[in-house]
Amino acid sequence: MYQSPVPFLIYGPPGTGKVIVSLTVVESVHQILRTQPEAHILLCAPSNPATDTLAQRLGVSLKPGDMLRLNDQNRTFAEVPDPIRQFCYVENDRFALPPWKSLMSYRVVVTSCLDANILVEALLKKHTMMSLHPHRIMKHQIIPHWTHLLIDEAAQGSEPELLVPISVVLTRTDLFDGDQSHSEIPNTTSACYHPLATTPQLCLCGDPNQLGPIITSPEARNYELDLSLLERLFGRPLYAQHPEARHASLPIHQSSVCAPFKPFVNLVKNYRSDPAILMPASALFYNESLEPCASNGLISWQGLSNNKFPVMFLGCDANDESVDERATWFNLGEIEHIFNVITSLMSEASKSFPTLQPEEIGVLAPWREQVWKVREKLRQASLSRVDVGTVEDFQGREKRVVIISCVRSSARFLSEDKQKGIGLVFEKKRMNVAITRAKELLVIIGNGNLLKCDPYWKGFLQFASRNNLYVGPELNIEDDGAWISRLESKFAQVDEENGLATHTGLRNTMMLAGGVVREVLREDF
Template sequence: MADICPEFLYTGGCITPACSLKHDGRFCAVCGVICTPPAKYSAHVKQKKHQAKLLTTTTASSTWLKCSICNVLVAHQGINWIQHITGASHCAIAAKHGLHQFILPLDAYLPNHYHCFICNRSIHVQYWWLHLASQMHLTLQVAATQRSMLEQAERDRQGITVSHEEKGVDFGLVSRSGSRRGVQAEVTAVSTDPSANVSIVRAEAFATGGSSGTCPFSATIVGGPCPMASGQAVCVRIMFRHSQRGQFSGRLELTLQDTSRRTFFIIRQLHAVVGTVSDHELLKADAPYARHRPTRWRDRTHVVEGTRPPALKAVKWVKKLENSEFPPGLQELLKNGSTRKVIGAIRGTFLPQTLTYTTHERYYRLLLWLEEHRLRKDLRMYDRADVQFTKEGGLYTLQVPGLAEKRPSVVIGDTIHAQNTNGNGHTHKGFVHDVRLQEIRVSFHSSFKVTGRYNVRFEHNRTPIKRQHQALLARSTSSRRLLFPGPQHAPLDRIVQSHEASLTLFNNQIANNANQLQAVKSILRLKEGAAPFIVFGPPGTGKTVTVVEAIRQILRREPNARILACAPSNSAADLLAQRLLSLTPTELLRCNAIFRSRMSLPDELVAYSTSKGNHFSIPPVSSLVTFKVIVSTCGHASFSYNVGMPHGHFTHIFVDEAGQGTEPEVLTAAIKTMATPSTRVILSGDPKQLGPVVRSSLARELGLGKSYLERLMDLPLYVKLVKNFRSHPAILNYPNERFYNGELEVCGSASTINAFLGSSQLPKRTFPIIFHAIAGENERESTSPSYFNIDEATEVVDYVKELLRDRSHPVRAHDIGVITPYFAQSRKIRKLLQKEKIDGVKVASVEEFQGQERRVIIISTVRTSRDLLSYDAKFSLGFVSNPRRFNVAVTRAQALLIVIGDAYVLSIDPMWRGFMNYVYLGGGWRGDDPSWDPKVPVRTEGDYAAEMQEAAAAEMDALMARLAEGEDLEGEANVDQAFQGEE
């Protein structure tokens, strides 16, 4: 397959004179198979499986290709590209202009890009031939041929007809009790050719998809091997038995022989799902996932603007924000070329060679533009074609599937542009007033016609980005000591010891913690004009406790102190405010962004916040200056500068979880705009935990993913907290060794961290960690890009129910936290909990759990992949494979940690493989055994994708070799090289 002609494969013909490549393949983009020889393609497209896939891909979104000869768009998943370019109309137009009919497919929305059907990627014409020679493309090309061979093996042949040809043997949804007992199905083989003289000699069942252990399927020929006379039916009994929930796939291979003892095979796929019918019915996708395609758009039309949301007018801003538009040439550069080429061009043209005091502003502003470019592209996924609005009062409502799943999403303050689909009229610019789960409400000009049908495009609100530019541009007398401090900016004259200068503590738990005492006393002794003071603390070591104690000590010692306390996320800022509730509402303000959801604010903080109508507001400056402590997110903290608070008003600026924000974001927290030489800046965090959320791979590669805290960590004076007061030793051991060189000391209360020892929930009563191996299914809903996994969701809720029922180790729902990386999975789990009338379990992403803890943490990793022929398991991990997220997730638990996931897929990542080895050897494993040897030391560099691909290739090669034994299949294999995966 390595030497098949790509022109012939993609266009059905070749225009290269004396082409030495093979011309014996046709690719079906609907099914992802290469049919060799091409005559097999005609038989393939007549199959029911192909017709069914064609129907679903036609109704779903398609990849639009452009024919440069006819100047039309072709949906290659619905109307095959080759059908178009071999059609009479296309051929006539090509002949008229003296052009060859066979042309490569152009991507309709990416100029100068060919579309590779096999890889489903668009490749710039400059790199097209390099792409065709790449290992990834060749690997997928071979896999497409092997799919065809499997398809051939699933067909009836030589006068033998086998039942279940269309869908294979599907046991459907089997109850847990039924799967333990075992359920049966029957496959019948019938000889329909009187002249055939064939015997069925063997029936075998194999597990597929990387399964380990005993195959859950078994096959038996009823009555044993026997000749098949004409019209005679032979029954093959299939048994499925397994004790665990999940998705199970297998393959039935029927071995048959003719009179000359030549062997051939007929294959049927096997599938079973173990679970609860009501749960699957409740959680199933409302509509199948359809990949979003760009809408057609007319540029340079007159724009009619609607009415801005009242919240935008609720605050009187006195500082003007610069537009900070993209520099000339950068936007154009980002439209074309590979990532590597663009990064090279950016480094050579736009980015300063080094990051210094004089280049800091230019360096980070460029990274912000790159991030904004990515944000704009991400928001394109919500663009809609041919939609209609409904009117509710003075606003217009639009259904937007998959909405409100965090950024990239549409939020209040964003704008929507609508163009009539008939190609006439203006562009209407509306403002988003309200965002719900699947819809938005917007305002348009009174000339907007609700009866029309529109193409819509979303644009993000640039204000947050512009505020970060503002912080970078601000001129400050403290810039050097805040950004690039030297020895002269040392925060202290000398290291303060924990036993010096006794304190009357507000939190007596600190009294026996030398590191926390040292940190608090150091903060109280900070010099004017000092560099930011850093409190570095791994999970559970009490960073926030230390910060809160320091704030309260400052207020006691300095009655005129004014403190701004920030954190990158609302949840972390809320936690800070909640721990300062000993202050009165006249002393403490929880300052919320105008567009924050009122429902997301904890009840106890309502009295400490300011509202106006249905949205949050900011008090006037005359009131703001009276608060002793103001708590805000980093992004919103620029309010102090923009409403005109006095420069240098804050004596202290604290940023908790500082490693979670980008440098421009943290500097927006009034550090750059409000700090004077007398302002003390204190950062607390851990660069090994969650880092900044950066959507642009370009910006991340060039440095935006490195936090302000991490960049300053080489300062000689900072306090490192090492006593962990949160977790049981078994829970802490792996992250302690993996991230902190074993420095953390277990100091948690025995009554808390040992709460589940001896529990019947544990596979090993002395080891409070469970890894539950389960093979579920990735699903997505409508146009939502977020994944969910029904099998894992039901397993999570089963664990919650069992824990709440266990009277010997009682736990409240509020003491259980569920962490999952996908918003869709969070919604499914909440829906199940609601069905079970369980209230109080927090279900959220790892970002929302940073700085928090629960007695029990359950993690659902979601991602799974059982298709060996796709060879994409390495990429299916998504951001599950992120060391910082892993570290935060597994260190939230105090007494019990439960991880539910697909061990086969997770084992690609060395960090996850090491963790699973630790749990397995510790006795905490539940489910099928690992498919690898847990006793073999883990290679920490790289990943195991290549190794797993080799194992998958060996399995496929063995199958292909068996299939090739038959005379009718030998020529169809046409595999010229060993099947190898990409590193």
């Protein structure tokens, strides 16, 4: 990772994935430590589990004297995985901040974004970390203590949350007491604003197209606090108008950005999903940039309407119902469909390779009440090992088989859902997470005639209709050629060349209309 005056962004879509991106972060840390002996790295993630994962992967090659896993004093020992306890500092049977001399000796400090506040508070108490750690001067530049800040899963943290660790590495002059000048503090200078100071390198990793920070306050959402710093940065011209940007709209000769300078990297290889499962997500959300590289097993199921595509949209127009004055929702008709699909799959489990196990099936729903009722139904049938949860529960996870229950069937509540940021309609990030969890089989259960009012669901339904993947009540939808991926076009072309498809103009529609309409929809939505 080269030193850059702007944040360096790593764009990691689904399946490139939680493991691959975090390994990329870990490898970046190793490269920095190997090539920059003076480097001191602050490594963060929004949640403790994600932070522990980073610490565990680094702990394989680092010694306890090189890395500190900093925890809040109220965190219990039971919450911390055994392999990383040796990297934690404990005092009086509680997690604590090491003495300053010890803290300054660690080459890597790993902590959650919020727990980085421990360092902020310590900095305020001591005026500045620089007062206790003399600056190193290299080639006439002032080098601050923290040379790098890397934040993994940055799209899941709110901007104020990420500003906590950022405020640690970017020391401000106004953190000093107003009545004490800098010259009175020995061995210190303002690293952030001094003309010779080197700015620490900031690196953010994540996917702005997946679920962001959880913000329940409507007022906060109105002020876009549900917009992550990563997503906001990717929207800036420096990144968005770069000719190699994932959603680049300008050709190189029209771009105002110098092509050689690239402050980001796009991960494109998907190691999770079957190509047919990846098609719609790649076209809808990633400008067709994802490459299928998965090496999976095979689900054998007679319920599929098209054996070439392990995808099914099962139409269901059953009524949705609410509890607690519309606080949460469920759909009994969809629950019955879920049960039938799972029992059918398990009856043929031995035909799959390898044999399908109940715990390899995941059921996703946008409302907790639906989750509880599905669990109850499956428990009664001795299928409690099937994993059932909300879409948020499954972010960063994968299953061989994923069944999505959309629940919503009443159009009159869509505006309320949209205002609250709940459900799967008009929530493209939640939809994206839901449809990208499956490795070998994806089944979606919902009211297609309701979902089609959402342009992204309409695109998915057109994909399902074109490829004979929709089963259920008549779907009144016109295929306008939108959101057709190059991969889907290639499938159709192969079928035509092998005489497996009639020449109905489908290929021409895919190759010509798809790209044009897709760009129009992107501008509108």
